[in-house]
Amino acid sequence: MHPALSVIFFTVTAGAGYGLLFLLGLLRLLGLAPDISPDQLVAMGLIGLLLVTAGLLSSTLHLANPKNAWRAFTRFRTSWLSREAVFAVAFYPVALLWLACEWFTGNTAATVFFGILMALLAVVVLICTGMIYATLKTIRQWHTALTPVNFVLLGLFPGTLILSVMLAQQGLMFEPMARLVLVLLVIAALVKVIYFYWIGQPAGPTINTALGFTRATVRLLDVGHASDTFHNKEFGYQVDRIRIIWLRGVSIVLAFVLPLLLIGGLLGEVGFGMLLLAVISAYAGVFVERWLFFAEARHVVNLYHGMQRT
């Protein structure tokens, strides 16, 4: 699949924003930063909303006809993209109510309630994003339960890391938070590695089932068009095997290994500088991971263009 930068930026940035707001909404409940003041919390919340908004605006850039984007709220019953749009927009009033409660009343029952509701919505949006891809039977690399799990974890992990940086900068970073970041890092890394092995197994339609000639070899003689078509440009994107393996390594090292080295040895005494480096590295790593998510996906239309299997 053609990796569209607007969609990669959207899923990575908004994902991290939702991850950040998820934990922020539960921060008081979990008691991870007991000394945090309402204005600190509100400032961090606004940064989270900024990430989410930047991502959502970027997502409209890949639309060929954005003036009809408002219609995307109308098919909630069947379309995961519509569900994502509805929940992403429903997220704002809840997040703003939570911010208002925090700002005006501090830590009250209403704050906790809206905090939990916001955290819930943040995860639901991440699941919806993942499900848009996971429901496509035409792309076996996406049609797996690992896809939404990946989207959730790779939102939560960088989001939590960004929150840690802000807490460290305010002198509020304590060991339980560092432990949480490490746990999320390890789980996210594990699921991503499982995903890479999972999609390595050949499965699904072949050129034979695509054409209905299952008892003999089938070869493409002539694709029928002289220059690029919509399908070539959208689905024909291919990266060679060596580069993919190399980039997988880069994404794993940047997203997980480097942050682990930067913060893993510092349990109990986590520095702001190290955490900032870890955030930059993790963001770059998840960006490469998302690029690969698209670049490695092979649509079944390619079978009609001569690919033997996807």
Next chain:
Amino acid sequence: MKLGLVIDLDTCVGCHACAVACKQWNTSGTTGPLSDYDAYGKEPSGVWFNRVRHYEVDDFPNSKTINTPMSCMHCEDAACVTVCPTGASYKREEDGIVLVDQSKCMGCNLCAWACPYGARELDEEDGVMKKCTLCVDRIHDKNLPEAERQPACVMTCPSNARHFGDFDDPESNVSTLVRERGGYSMMPELGYEPTNKYLPPRQRPAAPTVERKAATSGESLIGKWMKRQKDAFNNLGKGAR
């Protein structure tokens, strides 16, 4: 009613006439234009509802060329409709035709991602998705003579490889053809239940070729020649008597 096409892979000669007729009718029809980019330049491309591809099945000397025209299959379980967030993609209840309401489409491409058959193409100039309409503006047009109420691709096919009809009627031309000739669906394992069916090539005795004759006699050409020489040698002197 369940309208659709039957395409005969036995008689299709791969001339692309259906694709051209489709482009001609639809670019000037209710769903048009089917935009072209760089039409007279070095890399001409554009929107087509119907594309013909050519394959070789099996290995020489048993190989056969197969021409496959492909357009929207008007699936019974159309994923392109399910994933559409705007409601622009829809399947008509009365005849099963899958259409795009261009005034609602936001051009997100998700329906094209969901379609395994490459039936949907984004018109980069209009910014909306376009696809085969089964010539919905022909087949129901009471102003046309009844024989012409057929999709443009079916009307134009010079080898009569395309058939249009109602699959819900067991006695219709398409249902009969599918029943008698073993019509099948492409990529059925994805479960979208495509309405359009393809008729497999008929089994015919293989056309004689020099290589095949040698192959069927169980000997190579060289082996045969050697045998002839050996016989001639053994018979030396015998014939003279």
